Amino acid sequence: MIDWVSDLLFWIVFGSILFLLRGQRIFWSVGALGLLLLFNQFFTPGFFHIQILDGHLYGSRIDVLNQGAKVMLLSLGMVLVIATGGVDLSVGAVMAIAAAVSSRLLVTEHQSAGAAIAAALVISTLAGAWNGVLVAGFGIQPIVATLVLMVAGRGVAQLITEGQIINFLDPTMVYLGNGHLFALPFTLTLVLVTLGLAFFLVRRTALGLFIESVGDNDEASRYSGINAKQVKFLVYTFSGFCAGLAGLVACSNIKSADANNIGLYLELDAILAVVVGGTSLQGGRFYLIGAVVGGLFIQTLTTTLYARNVSSDISPVPKALAIIAVCLFQSESFRTRLSHVVRPFGRILKPLGSRPPQKSITATHDSPKP
Amino acid sequence: MTRLNPKYIPLLATALVLLAVFSTGSLLYPNFGTPRVIVNLLNDSAFVGVAAVGESFVILSGGIDLSVGSMVAFVGILVAKLLQVGWDPFLAMGIALCVGTAAGVVMGGLIHYFELPPFLVTLAGLFCLRGLGFVIYPESIGIDHPFYGQVLPQLSILVAPKAVLPFTAMCFLGSVIVGTFVASFTRFGRNVYAIGSNENSARLMGLPIGRTKITAYALAAFFSALGGIVATFYMQSGNPASFAGLELDAIAAVVIGGTLLTGGVGFIPGTLMGVLILGLIQQIIIFNGTLNSWWTKIVIGALLLVFIVLQKLISGGGDQES
Numbered sequence: 001m002i003d004w005v006s007d008l009l010f011w012i013v014f015g016s017i018l019f020l021l022r023g024q025r026i027f028w029s030v031g032a033l034g035l036l037l038l039f040n041q042f043f044t045p046g047f048f049h050i051q052i053l054d055g056h057l058y059g060s061r062i063d064v065l066n067q068g069a070k071v072m073l074l075s076l077g078m079v080l081v082i083a084t085g086g087v088d089l090s091v092g093a094v095m096a097i098a099a100a101v102s103s104r105l106l107v108t109e110h111q112s113a114g115a116a117i118a119a120a121l122v123i124s125t126l127a128g129a130w131n132g133v134l135v136a137g138f139g140i141q142p143i144v145a146t147l148v149l150m151v152a153g154r155g156v157a158q159l160i161t162e163g164q165i166i167n168f169l170d171p172t173m174v175y176l177g178n179g180h181l182f183a184l185p186f187t188l189t190l191v192l193v194t195l196g197l198a199f200f201l202v203r204r205t206a207l208g209l210f211i212e213s214v215g216d217n218d219e220a221s222r223y224s225g226i227n228a229k230q231v232k233f234l235v236y237t238f239s240g241f242c243a244g245l246a247g248l249v250a251c252s253n254i255k256s257a258d259a260n261n262i263g264l265y266l267e268l269d270a271i272l273a274v275v276v277g278g279t280s281l282q283g284g285r286f287y288l289i290g291a292v293v294g295g296l297f298i299q300t301l302t303t304t305l306y307a308r309n310v311s312s313d314i315s316p317v318p319k320a321l322a323i324i325a326v327c328l329f330q331s332e333s334f335r336t337r338l339s340h341v342v343r344p345f346g347r348i349l350k351p352l353g354s355r356p357p358q359k360s361i362t363a364t365h366d367s368p369k370p
Numbered sequence: 371m372t373r374l375n376p377k378y379i380p381l382l383a384t385a386l387v388l389l390a391v392f393s394t395g396s397l398l399y400p401n402f403g404t405p406r407v408i409v410n411l412l413n414d415s416a417f418v419g420v421a422a423v424g425e426s427f428v429i430l431s432g433g434i435d436l437s438v439g440s441m442v443a444f445v446g447i448l449v450a451k452l453l454q455v456g457w458d459p460f461l462a463m464g465i466a467l468c469v470g471t472a473a474g475v476v477m478g479g480l481i482h483y484f485e486l487p488p489f490l491v492t493l494a495g496l497f498c499l500r501g502l503g504f505v506i507y508p509e510s511i512g513i514d515h516p517f518y519g520q521v522l523p524q525l526s527i528l529v530a531p532k533a534v535l536p537f538t539a540m541c542f543l544g545s546v547i548v549g550t551f552v553a554s555f556t557r558f559g560r561n562v563y564a565i566g567s568n569e570n571s572a573r574l575m576g577l578p579i580g581r582t583k584i585t586a587y588a589l590a591a592f593f594s595a596l597g598g599i600v601a602t603f604y605m606q607s608g609n610p611a612s613f614a615g616l617e618l619d620a621i622a623a624v625v626i627g628g629t630l631l632t633g634g635v636g637f638i639p640g641t642l643m644g645v646l647i648l649g650l651i652q653q654i655i656i657f658n659g660t661l662n663s664w665w666t667k668i669v670i671g672a673l674l675l676v677f678i679v680l681q682k683l684i685s686g687g688g689d690q691e692s
Contacts, residue, residue, distance in 0.1 A: 087489070134675075143434070143489065144631045144678050151618055152671020158664035268493055281487050313508060313610070317501030320494040324480065327491070331484040 007041065007048050025278040025285075029293045032276065032326075036300050044307050056180040060303055067253075068299030069187035070095075070246045070263075072292050074270035075277070076191075076198050077128075077242030079291035080235040082274050085215045085283030086142030088236060090131060091243040091270055093153025095263030098124040098247030100160040103257035106168050113172035121244045127153070128240015132233035146236075150267070157259035167256040177252030187249055191292065194245065198238070198288055208286075211235060215283025272319075273298050276326050377635050380628030380681055384643045387626070387673070391650045399657045405533035407653065412539035415649035417442060417601040419542040419642065422620040422627075423549040424593025426641045429624050430553065431586040432566040432633030433481065433488035437473075437495035438594045439616030443609065444503040445470055445598025450511040450608025459517040467595050473499065474591020478584035496617070503610030510609035518606055541600045545593060549638040552589075562586055566633025622670050623648055626677050647673070 014034060021027040040047040040060075050059035074091050081088045102120035105111040111119075127149060134145035168174075179186040202208030213221040214228045222228045246266070251257045275281060276297050277290030301322060305315040328334045396403035412419075421438045428435040445466045452462035473495060480491045525537040553559040561582040564572040573579050602608055621631075627644030629636025651669050655661045 138679060138682055140678055140682055141632060144625070147618075147621070148671050148675045148678065151622060151674060152668050155664040155667030155671065158662070159668065163662055163664065268497075271490070271493075275490070281490065311504065311508070313504035314501045316497035317505070320497035320501070323490060323494040323497070324486075327486045327494075328480075328484055331486055334484045 003049060006050065010048075011041075026287055026290045026293065028329075029277050029287075029290050029297065033293060033297045033300060036297065036304065040300075040304055040307070044304060047304070047307055052183070057183050060307060062185065064296065064299045064303050065188050066185035067303065068295050069185070069191050070250050070266060071269045071273050071298055072191045072295035073194060073242050073246040073249065074266060075273035075291040075295045076194055076288065077235075077239030078267075078270040079274045079277065079279055079286050079288060080198070080202070080211055081142070081239045082271070082279055082281060083211045083215045083283055083286035084232050084235050085218065086135060086232065086236070087146065087271065087281070088128075088131060088239045088243075089143060089146040089267050090127070090149035090153055091239060091246070092263035092265065092267045093150050093157065094124050094127045094240055094243035095247030095250055095266065096154055096157035096257075096259045097127060097160070098244040099251035099257040099262045100157040100166075100259050102173065102248060103166040103168050103251060104160050106170055106173060107166050113170045116173070117176075117248060120248055121241060124244025124247065125237055125241045128237040128243065129233070131240065132236035135236060136229040136232040154259060157262075161257055161259045163259075165256055165258045169255065173248075173252055174255055175252075177249045177254075190245065190249065194242065195288065195292060202288065207231070207234070212284055212286065215286070269298050270295075272323055272326075275323075380630075380635075380677065381637055381640045381643075383677070383680055384626060384628045384640050384647070388643045388647050388650070391647055391654070395650060395654045395657065398654070402653070402657060405530035409529065409533045409535055409539065411646065411649045411653060412542060413536050413604070414652075415645050416538035416542040417597040417604060418616065418619050418623065418648070419597075419645040420545045420600050421594045421597035421616065422623040422641050422645050423545045423638060424590035424597070425617075425620040426549065426624050426627075426629055426636065426638055427553065427562060427586045427593075428488075428590040429621070429629055429631060430566045430633055430636055431562045431583060432569065433583070433586070434492065434621070434631075435477075435495075435587065435590045435594075436489065436492040436617050437477070437499055437591070438597075438620045439613045439618075440496045440499035440503070441470055441473070441591060441594035442598040442601055442613045442616055443611070444499040444506075445595045446602050446605070446608035446612065447503045447506050447511065447610045448608070449599060449602050450513050451506050453513055453515045453518075454511055459515055463599050466599060467592060470595025470598070471588050471592045474588040474594075475584060477591070478587030481587065482580045482583045500610070500614075506610065507608075508610065510607055510611075512607045513602060518603070522603060538600050538603050541596070541603075545596065546638060546642045549593070549641075553638050558582060558585060563634055566635075568634070619648060619670075622674055626670075626673055628677070628681075630681055631678075 014037070018027065018030055018034060021030055044060075047060045050057055050061065052058070074095075078088055078091065098120040101123050102116040105116040105119055106113060131146050131149060134140050134148070135142050138145075175186060176190075177187060181189050202211060210221070210226050210231045213224075213226055214231050218228055243263075247263060250262050271281075273294035274291045275294070277287050277292070277294035279286045279290060298319070301319060302315065305318060306312070310318075392403070401407065421442060425435055425438060448466050448469065449459075449462050452465065453459060477491050477495050480486050481488050522537055525540075526534045527540075529535045553562065561572070561577050564575070564577055565579060565582055569579065601613070605612075623644035624636070624641050625631055625644070626647055627636070627640030627642070629640060648670060651673075652666055655663065655666055
């Protein structure tokens with residue numbers, strides 16, 4: 001009975017949020033999340049069940065918030081990188097480095113948890129800065145520049161842990177990924193604080209405008225006096241910091257640092273989250289909250305598959321189909337084709353399709369290479 | 371006096387690195403330079419090498435294929451399963467090659483017709499093939515077919531005393547030869563280079579962009595599938611969980627082999643050298659015994675960095691000339 005009431009309340013709140021967002025880009029991401037949740041409401045028994053134990057909330061939706069924190073944190077850094085027209089493939093490896101540094105300091109070197117966390121964040125920020133130097137300083141293509149750290153980073157992490165899996169029981173470190181604050185997982189607070197920080201930086205200062213400008217047209221923004229190199233350097237550094245946070249959460253979740261597996265393939269989830277959130281991989285306009293919603297969508301998808309007893313080995317297949325579906329609906333040529341084939345869809349698809357044509361003009365200008 | 375064409379400089383650098391790595395190994399360890407070790411090197415890196423040849427085409431065309439590792443694992447488990455239920459080995463391999471190539475056509479089609487980023491489409495391919503491998507059979511299947519046990523060992527050639535060139539190595543070298551021919555001496559190959567250098571110019575010249583791109587992805591998938599078959603020769607089994615991250619090795623080999631990741635510049639023999647460099651580094655670390663396996667990743671990462679910066683300097687230099 002209580003469940004029934006709380007479900008109804010949840011859907012009323014969700015519906016009103018959706019109603020408020022109508023006409024905005026993020027409407028589609030929240031709508032997709034809503035569809036997935038609606039599916040679970042009817043077809044996955046127990047998904048909407050929430051109970052209170054020791055004053056903390058437990059349930060599948062809370063799990064989604066807690067487990068999704070890593071991808072949400074990563075996608076906050078990734079969305080800014082993608083907005084500048086780049087991509088950061090190294091976040092998974094940076095997570096492993098952060099986990100390795102913190103647990104090594106904590107266990108092998110007997111340092112305090114505060115020092116371990118600080119050191120991990122500093123090192124991962126430096127790793128991000130390294131990417132920034134390669135991309136902004138040397139002008140190397142982002143996929144290639146971050147590939148270096150993606151390949152070498154995991155090796156470095158294993159070097160730090162000396163190939164061991166380091167276990168720890170330090171209460172502060174464990175709290176990071178398993179603790180509760182205001183009856184909700186602490187990781188949620190972490191995500192919201194990082195989101196707040198990013199939001200303040202890009203929407204309350206001119207930085208956000210600079211990022212979009214660099215992503216839209218690197219050259220043009222340089223001519224109009226924007227230090228494109230500095231902007232790029234900053235976003236990669238921030239992405240490194242976010243990856244560090246995610247790495248700390250990931251190793252705290254399992255109370256150990258496994259350099260081989262922490263953050264494996266998570267860079268792909270983060271990129272997917274950003275794309276689901278409505279940000280184009282070509283750069284330019286970006287959606288911070290969209291990226292977080294995208295992260296939630298991916299985690300909900302993963303949790304749904306687990307809740308429905310789909311083996312974790314096979315779960316990549318639906319994920320891949322979701323990637324393709326989302327990308328297709330963002331693809332200009334697919335939308336035009338679809339609106340020709342299915343007339344009624346034309347009206348829904350048009351308003352979105354009418355915006356980006358200026359992108360194709362810049363694309364033809366960008367292309368010439370030496 | 372003829373000046374060295376700048377496009378050969380990365381290839382030359384690769385050859386020098388290969389020579390340097392090989393002589394370091396030979397100087398450090400007395401048995402390193404023996405034909406037997408070289409044959410082993412070819413055998414160990416055969417499936418990576420075959421896959422890297424395919425990856426070269428996609429990278430030359432200006433794209434990227436991330437589905438290599440999953441494709442190798444998928445084909446491996448597919449062949450192993452088909453043999454287990456009693457299929458003829460050649461039929462099983464033929465089916466595996468067809469399925470693999472078809473996956474490449476689908477990915478290429480999505481990339482061309484719907485203008486989706488290659489990175490994302492092949493990423494979806496990576497997830498999809500990995501999952502489908504587990505759908506076929508969730509665990510490793512050993513292959514005990516007489517073709518694998520009796521016929522394959524006879525297909526090797528004695529190239530030097532105590533050094534037998536196995537069939538896997540021949541597949542690798544054969545792929546390199548075929549790849550070199552297709553890239554350098556066919557119309558398709560020239561189109562790939564043209565599209566990789568500048569897609570807009572290629573379109574204005576009236577080259578068949580769509581056909582070439584899709585063929586490049588199909589070819590890459592074909593070589594990855596072939597790599598999967600070679601891997602079954604090598605492992606004598608198929609395992610859906612294996613070869614995660616193989617795509618990174620393949621891409622690294624292509625880049626270290628002097629191919630520009632932006633496309634348009636590079637040679638298939640360079641890829642052969644890139645694969646051999648990766649293999650040699652692994653061999654040296656094994657020979658050393660005290661170095662741990664993670665050094666492989668760090669050294670490969672460092673080499674990648676050196677080559678990328680080198681390529682940047684060369685292409686940057688060319689910029690100033692024009």
